[in-house]
Amino acid sequence: MHLALPRTPWRLRRPRSLAGQLFAMQVLLVTVVVAGCALFAYASAGRQAKETARRQTTAVTTAVADSPAVIAAARTADPTAVLQPYAERLRRDAGVDFVVVMAPDGTRWTHPEPDAIGRTYLGHTGRALHGETFTETHLGVLGPSVRVIAPVRDPAHGDRVTALVSSGITVAAISEQLRDQVLALLGVAAAALALGGLGTYVINARLRRHTHGMNAAELSRMHDYHQAALHAVREGLLMLDGRRRVSLINDGARELLGVADDAVGRPVAELGLPAPLATALTAPGPLIDALHLTDERVLVVNSAPVSGGEHRGSVITLRDHTELQALSGELDSVRGFTEALRSQAHEAANRLHTVVSLIELGRADEAVEFATAELELAQALTDQVVGAVAEPVLAALLLGKAAQANEHGAELALTADSRIDDGLLPPDLPARDLVTVLGNLIDNALDAAAPDATSGAAPPQPDNPGVPAAPPKVTVTARSDGGELLLRVADNGPGVPEESAAEIFRRGWSSKRPTADAPARGRGLGLALVQQAVRRNGGTLTLDHAPDGGARFTVRLPLPGTTDGGAS
Numbered sequence: 229m230h231l232a233l234p235r236t237p238w239r240l241r242r243p244r245s246l247a248g249q250l251f252a253m254q255v256l257l258v259t260v261v262v263a264g265c266a267l268f269a270y271a272s273a274g275r276q277a278k279e280t281a282r283r284q285t286t287a288v289t290t291a292v293a294d295s296p297a298v299i300a301a302a303r304t305a306d307p308t309a310v311l312q313p314y315a316e317r318l319r320r321d322a323g324v325d326f327v328v329v330m331a332p333d334g335t336r337w338t339h340p341e342p343d344a345i346g347r348t349y350l351g352h353t354g355r356a357l358h359g360e361t362f363t364e365t366h367l368g369v370l371g372p373s374v375r376v377i378a379p380v381r382d383p384a385h386g387d388r389v390t391a392l393v394s395s396g397i398t399v400a401a402i403s404e405q406l407r408d409q410v411l412a413l414l415g416v417a418a419a420a421l422a423l424g425g426l427g428t429y430v431i432n433a434r435l436r437r438h439t440h441g442m443n444a445a446e447l448s449r450m451h452d453y454h455q456a457a458l459h460a461v462r463e464g465l466l467m468l469d470g471r472r473r474v475s476l477i478n479d480g481a482r483e484l485l486g487v488a489d490d491a492v493g494r495p496v497a498e499l500g501l502p503a504p505l506a507t508a509l510t511a512p513g514p515l516i517d518a519l520h521l522t523d524e525r526v527l528v529v530n531s532a533p534v535s536g537g538e539h540r541g542s543v544i545t546l547r548d549h550t551e552l553q554a555l556s557g558e559l560d561s562v563r564g565f566t567e568a569l570r571s572q573a574h575e576a577a578n579r580l581h582t583v584v585s586l587i588e589l590g591r592a593d594e595a596v597e598f599a600t601a602e603l604e605l606a607q608a609l610t611d612q613v614v615g616a617v618a619e620p621v622l623a624a625l626l627l628g629k630a631a632q633a634n635e636h637g638a639e640l641a642l643t644a645d646s647r648i649d650d651g652l653l654p655p656d657l658p659a660r661d662l663v664t665v666l667g668n669l670i671d672n673a674l675d676a677a678a679p680d681a682t683s684g685a686a687p688p689q690p691d692n693p694g695v696p697a698a699p700p701k702v703t704v705t706a707r708s709d710g711g712e713l714l715l716r717v718a719d720n721g722p723g724v725p726e727e728s729a730a731e732i733f734r735r736g737w738s739s740k741r742p743t744a745d746a747p748a749r750g751r752g753l754g755l756a757l758v759q760q761a762v763r764r765n766g767g768t769l770t771l772d773h774a775p776d777g778g779a780r781f782t783v784r785l786p787l788p789g790t791t792d793g794g795a796s
Contacts, residue, residue: 327393336349
């Protein structure tokens with residue numbers, strides 16, 4: 229025996245989309261509204277048609293009852309001869325279906341049907357005999373009709389009721405008139421329904437495009453995923469509308485940009501961001517891995533416009549590049565140290581070959597004198613740096629930069645008043661920031677004072693063209709001064725132009741021309757990083773003219789717990 233299991237459909241029916249649900253609801257609503265209005269209009273038209281018929285017949289009836297010709301004809305022996313032509317002419321002119329003039333006992337004197345003349349009136353006359361004009365709906369010779377009955381009073385006989393007048397419009401005529409109105413009403417209702425349906429379809433087609441055909445459950449689920457993704461993503465996400473206002477920002481972007489929770493709805497210009505960064509965020513074109521600085525961080529900015537027929541805004545992602553930039557700076561320092569060691573090893577090999585050759589030539593005294601002189605020269609700088617700067621990170625940096633400067637034909641000198649004792653620097657002053665500050669300042673000074681890279685000759689003096697300048701030299705001062713760490717780097721290069729003094733700390737500024745080995749992208753970040761590190765540690769950075777004519781940068785960082793002083 230086999231049991232027949234119910235078939236399970238391969239695919240469950242997908243719920244109707246939100247646009248489809250709204251379309252069905254709106255069509256139903258429009259239909260109900262139009263039908264309700266049509267029924268109301270039909271009922272109103274029926275009441276209005278009956279009221280119009282009543283007023284029309286009342287006017288005709290009272291006019292006939294007050295007519296002197298009717299009063300005079302009622303006195304004659306044959307009122308029909310006079311009143312029938314009059315009543316028929318009035319019936320046609322007034323647009324009623326009948327005008328009946330009758331005796332007080334109800335005998336008709338006039339009627340649209342000649343055979344009905346002389347017969348008894350079909351309707352109520354009691355109220356009219358008592359002098360009252362009234363309205364009723366009654367079945368007569370022509371069918372059901374709305375009629376008005378009024379008395380005819382003869383002034384000559386003391387306003388005695390000498391006749392009765394009744395005029396009316398048949399219900400069939402009223403229904404025909406109402407039918408014409410209903411047909412016109414149905415036409416208007418159908419047109420309204422069609423226009424409403426068309427408008428609803430257009431609106432919902434646009435809604436379907438915007439919601440991508442998703443239903444309410446899918447939209448709700450997408451919103452939940454959207455909120456979860458915004459809070460889960462560590463990278464900064466920022467969305468701007470077409471007016472450059474923040475329409476969405478996640479927790480990562482708030483932290484990276486340092487903005488408050490009320491950033492949504494505010495223009496980017498009002499967020500207090502650095503001008504270059506604000507300009508980059510509001511740029512209409514795309515950005516790819518652009519480096520920008522805030523007061524605390526180095527950010528990688530990527531931006532893409534959101535377009536759909538018109539510019540709707542942009543989507544911006546932010547990545548924290550601070551640690552990577554610091555590591556990159558340290559890597560550059562290590563690379564410089566490596567190059568310096570390679571150069572020193574090469575020079576040491578040359579000197580060793582020279583010493584060996586002098587010994588082979590039997591000039592041992594000259595070999596000893598040559599070797600001793602080279603050792604004294606190298607040891608003198610090492611002893612000066614190590615003796616003045618007990619901080620190992622700064623000492624290693626200065627020795628590496630000195631070797632690097634020597635390789636490029638420049639001199640790196642440490643002033644005599646430089647001194648930093650071991651343990652002077654507080655633990656909350658990161659060695660990485662010191663490397664960033666001093667390393668970038670020395671690199672910029674060497675770039676400004678070093679010989680020309682193509683000719684190898686010293687750059688000419690600005691005031692005396694054609695006269696070689698002094699050998700390139702960079703002077704470094706590092707000491708504690710009045711509770712502060714003073715780091716000063718001066719060079720004998722051309723200096724910083726006055727018009728550029730206010731811009732040198734801006735990201736992207738550089739006095740170096742781009743080359744094939746060093747393109748323009750990525751230049752101009754060193755001094756901006758220096759200012760960022762100094763500001764992060766509560767210090768100051770100033771620029772003035774060096775005694776040798778170049779630029780001199782002075783950094784002062786607070787040293788809590790120190791009171792020693794010194795001249796600056």
